[in-house]
Amino acid sequence: MRSPNPDLSASERSQKSTLGHVAKRAGVSPSTVSRILNGTAKVSAAKQAAVEEAIAALNFRPNPAARSLAGGRTMSVGVLTQFIDSPFYGEALRGIEDVLHVNHYVPLFVSGHWKVNEEEERLTLLQERKVDGIIVLTGKLSDDVLEEMSHQLPVVVTGRHIQIPNTHGIVFDDFRGAKLAVRHLIGLGHQRIAYISGPLDHVDAAQRLEGYKDELQAQGLPFDPGLVIESDFQESGGYKAMNSLLASRISFSGVFAANDQMAYGARLALSRAGFRVPEDISLVGFDDLPHSAFTLPPLTSVRQQVYEIGAMAATAMMSLIKGEMVTQPPVEAELIVRESTRRALR
Amino acid sequence: MRSPNPDLSASERSQKSTLGHVAKRAGVSPSTVSRILNGTAKVSAAKQAAVEEAIAALNFRPNPAARSLAGGRTMSVGVLTQFIDSPFYGEALRGIEDVLHVNHYVPLFVSGHWKVNEEEERLTLLQERKVDGIIVLTGKLSDDVLEEMSHQLPVVVTGRHIQIPNTHGIVFDDFRGAKLAVRHLIGLGHQRIAYISGPLDHVDAAQRLEGYKDELQAQGLPFDPGLVIESDFQESGGYKAMNSLLASRISFSGVFAANDQMAYGARLALSRAGFRVPEDISLVGFDDLPHSAFTLPPLTSVRQQVYEIGAMAATAMMSLIKGEMVTQPPVEAELIVRESTRRALR
DNA sequence: TTGTATGCGTTATCAT
């Protein structure tokens, strides 16, 4: 356990030696070193060993900028998310980071803030930075700009099926997840189920609403538009939405919120109005945020394997960069039943 | 509102033109273009205009890799955080991203996972990538490695005072924040205040504990080690901690949790044990996470201006990079009183 | 298999 080269100070060690130095020390040409680094061609075992020794001794690290300039890769992939601190996508970012890191890639995170023009601006920013590929976490971009982009570099996108070359799509299990939630409530005897939706121009939100409707119909229950209210995926939005629902005096015994944050807000509004969960009203959320196991009562919610999705996206990107085909199993949402739901009265 | 150059396809526009092209079109030498780009020297107004025209027409963007190679800047700053999806530091990341973006810089986020060796590994990774500066969000690194690094590039670090050149420290208001929380409880008549601490090898946790002790003493109350329990900053940790406290049968009427997540866990444990908040027990958290305004009951908590701290860190970094001095006002924590605290009985 | 020569796009050092 000693440092690589005690003769050098830490600062010198960090970024002094170049491929040329390695070549000289190993008694070979720079190109040979390069070949070994990239596995571009076969080299004799002897030279191979000599070069590896030199690399270790000099603690050599290829300069990414030089690599990039020389036409090679930047060893970085751009990641377009909406908010870097999103409680939902956060786990996906972690999955991406982990997978990229073991592949010696780094993520370049940029945020689109759910605004198409910002998303596009950030995308060109990523291209200027010469990233080797781009992962798009949902967002509002049209398929066209993604296709356009895929001519330049590999693209992985979540939230939509996409069937174009050099591109891979990973869909969340929103539709089925929503059906699971509704089915659970109906199974408990709830007939009137309010739905607090996310912004319908988000694909996630739209799909979840479809799931809600579809399961209602599948179970032979009528769809009552009065039970549906569109909100913003925020706690405050859920709070307001529930107050509107309450004010409308429409009757319901179950509530399905399109994400946990809105469920939290709704739950507080219910409490302020004197309703108990789950004694009076059953409540189901979506996303199963880490907090949800510790809310009062612990929240029944639909879990998406968000970390997994991030990891899969990064894995797919690695494949695309290598020019490999990618086939991945679909991710499946699952219902986590906790204490916010209960059999309907009567 | 027309696109910059209709003759070019979107793909061509994105990254074809180079500084050389601009020079040719403007009828000047590449050096002149470079000078204009960097403001390195004076140029005649005529050429200035010609070059700017060419830049716009060709939609030219300097290649960061080439810039970096030539010894210039990468226009990127490394950000060492612990978990990319931390609910606490997340806002800081957003602050950093926003400020960097308006300065045409991009953040390179890496995660140390609260492990010294990982932090160091990620740091050298950042240096290899030739970032122009590094922002360290707390972590467990020794001051020495930061100083060593500051010889190479500007460093901004949160969580500690630091007095070395090319470096700037921003401290969280942990000590005072904790005092505020305790003072509030004492002011409500609570004499026995349990404290659920974070891991004491985190600076934040250590400072908060100091604040707890200090305020107790300032108010003439005894410090009872039996009332303090060390946990892990997680919901599950808070839950277990509270159960331990309860099992020890020590008496208390107020609880101060070193962060909101542990407060959530503690609150659930209290509920399961039949204690009501705030009727039986008053509870205060720390961090004021977005969720905390919507928990049941809404949680009294100490708010840190985490977004601001991120923004300040980035602003400081911009100054350091320009070689300017940085002086910033301290950030101040404030107590947000909600419904989880109430006057002590009797 | 291995070495040589060039070029990638920019900045920096000289001249002029």
Added chain:
DNA sequence: ATGATAACGCATACAA
């Protein structure tokens, strides 16, 4: 004030 020209560190087409 401005223009050649040489690095910067690496990959690669071309030779050998």
